[in-house]
Amino acid sequence: MLALKERNNQAFGFLYDNYAGALYSIIKQIITDNSELASDVLQEVFINIWRKIETYDQTKGRLFTWMLNIARNASIDMLRSKGYQNSQKNQELPDNVYKGVSNQTTQQNVDNIGLKKVLEKLKPEHRVLVELAYFKGFTHEEIAEMMAIPLGTVKTRIRNALLQLREYLK
C-alpha cells in the first residue's frame, strides 16, 4: 500500500495484473455492447487509480471496493456520453420502435456474467431497480419518477434486493 502511495511503478504493475480482470468484468457488465469503449474505460480507470491513490482512505473500505467504485463510475459516465452521440439519431422516437431487436441478442450474452448472473435470482421487480441503480447509474429519485413508484418504495426495494444479493454471494 505504501509503495503504491509513493507511486511505485512496480507495485502499480502488480496491482494491474491482480485486479484488472475483475474490474474489466464489471466494466463490461455496464458497457455491454462495445469492447473498444470498455477497454478505453479500463485504461482510464487505472490512470485514475494512479492519480488518486493518495485519496484512498483505508478506514472507509477495502482497496478493491474503492477501485470497483471508480470502475463503475467511469463506466456509467462512458455509457452516458455514448448515449449522447447516439441521441442525435434517435430524436424521432417512433422510427426506433422495431430497431432494438438486433441489439438484444448481444445483450443477452453479457447478462450471464458477473453480478448480473446473481441478479437473475432476484424477483423481477427487484432486479429492474438494482439494474437501473447499479448498472445504469440512475439515482433513487430518478427511478421513482421513471417507474412512477414512491421514493420510499424504491429505497426499501433496492435495500431488500441488496440484502438478498448478500445472501447469494456468501
Added chain:
Amino acid sequence: MNLKDYIESGIIESYVMGLASESERAEFEQLCTQHPELVAARRKFEESIESYAFEQAIPTPPEVKGKIFEAIGNSSARSTTSLNPPKIDTMENSKTPVRSLGLLRFVAAASVVLLIGMVWLYFQTKEQNTVLVKENDGLKIDRDTAKSRLDRIVQEQKQVVGDPNTTVVNMVGTKVAPKSSANIYWDSASTNVYLVVKNMPKLPNDQQYQLWALIDGKPSDLGVFDATDSRVILKMKNTKKAQAFAITIEKHGGSPSPTLEKMQSLGKTLQSQ
C-alpha cells in the same frame, strides 16, 4: 439506534456498492468510527463482493497495460517540469556596486526579505494552481452530468420502445381537441403501459389529464398525468386488455369514471378489430 437493525437494513450493501446517498454515506462513516462490529460487517460484505468479482474476472485486452504505463509516465514527467522553482539571483550575481558596509548590510537584509517573499509567493501560486485544477475538474464533472441527463431520458425511451413485444397505439385528437396527440406503448408480455405526450395543451393547476383503457365497453383508470411531461416516457398502470385508450380532462388527482364530453384523445388497439 439499534445497531443490529441498522446492520440488517441494507445500508452496508448500499454503501459498499456506491448506491448510498451523500447523507447516508456520511452517517455510515461516522457510525463506523464508533462501532467496530459495523466495520466488521462491512468488511465481510466487501470480501464476498471481492472474491466473487475475482471468480468472475475476465481476460483484459493485452495492449491496455502498456498504454496505461505510457500515460502515467508522461503525466509524471509533465508535472515535474512545471514545479521548477523560480530562479533567484544571489549576491554574487548582482552587479550593484558596493559602496559601504552599511549599504552592504542593507542590501543583504533586503535580499533576504525578497527571497522569503518570493518563496512565499511561489508556494502561494502553487496552492492556487492546485485549487484551480480541482475547480476545473469539478466543472468538468458538472458538465458531463448535465450532458448525460438528457441522454439518460433518451436511452430510457429507447429501452421501452425498442422491445419487440411493444405495440404502439397512436392517440389522435377528438373534435373537442383536434390537436391533442400522444402515443401509447403497450407491452403485451409484461402488460406495462407507457405514455408519451406529443402535444397536449397545458391545463389549469386544479385539473389533470387521465388515461383510460376501454375494456369491453367499460373504462378502466390507468392513472393521471400533466401536459408538462411532454416527450418523457410516463409509466401508467398496467392492463392486460384494452380495445382502445382514451384521455380525458379530470379534476386534479383523477376521477373514478371518465367525463366523456371532455375526451381529448382516442386510440384503438388491434384487440378492437
